[in-house]
């Protein structure tokens with residue numbers, strides 16, 4: 626079964642800063658990583674193979690040329706094939722245009738059984754691309770998946786709820802979004818890294834390769850309009866109380882009473 630895993634290269638968010646003048650992300654010098662839940666998605670695909678399913682695991686990312694590193698890491702983990710969707714025509718895509726571009730690529734590959742995405746990207750944070758991609762492909766979707774198996778030609782998935790989980794059977798092909806509860810992604814082995822950089826290739830596809838209508842891509846194909854990006858104003862500095870536990874508690878209660886909060 627052909628399994629397509631969509632991965633996004635994201636900045637390591639603990640280190641992301643906004644330029645206060647332009648309101649844009651400062652990317653220079655910020656390390657990039659594979660979005661963590663996308664690694665969980667890769668791991669699920671590898672687990673299916675190790676459970677005996679005959680698979681071809683294809684990783685796809687839409688991004689700039691440096692996203693090659695994310696794809697090489699996925700190859701090193703054990704993916705069979707890697708595709709980088711990279712073209713000026715894709716620049717400025719919102720989630721809708723991103724899902725359309727990924728959808729075109731998945732259709733171009735054809736003959737797929739599963740499409741796996743991470744639940745959510747840690748930078749954009751919308752969790753929209755997986756569901757939008759399923760809508761584009763017109764296939765069933767199961768979100769928030771923490772366990773999956775293939776049973777009688779269907780996918781059986783456990784989907785996390787606030788107070789437990791639900792089990793869903795879906796016909797194939799289907800799209801699943803995977804959470805970090807699913808597994809602990811493996812580290813690539815030295816042989817995998819060697820093969821990813823020396824023996825395997827990353828295919829680069831542009832708008833032409835996927836027969837895209839450029840009007841539906843990038844900024845032109847993005848219905849979202851961003852008016853302004855800004856970092857929230859810092860709140861006032863905190864106040865540290867001192868003294869014994871009793872004194873600090875009394876002082877805190879007085880302050881809260883003074884503000885009519887208790």
Ligand SMILES: Cc1cc2nc3c(=O)[nH]c(=O)nc-3n(C[C@H](O)[C@H](O)[C@H](O)COP(=O)(O)OP(=O)(O)OC[C@H]3O[C@@H](n4cnc5c(N)ncnc54)[C@H](O)[C@@H]3O)c2cc1C
Pocket residue numbers: 631632633634660662663685686687688716717718719720721723727741742743744745746747748749750751752753754755847849850851
């Ligand atoms: C008007 C507008 C313009 C924008 N312009 C740019 C821009 O120029 N450059 C830029 O980097 N961002 C741009 N963005 C942000 C970009 O739209 C989002 O980062 C992107 O659509 C993914 O959304 P998300 O991060 O919320 O992912 P989520 O929806 O949270 O991601 C869920 C899952 O979808 C998959 N996925 C998400 N994105 C990709 C991808 N690119 N490739 C493969 N799989 C993916 C992954 O499996 C991921 O775990 C723009 C956004 C808007 C609204």
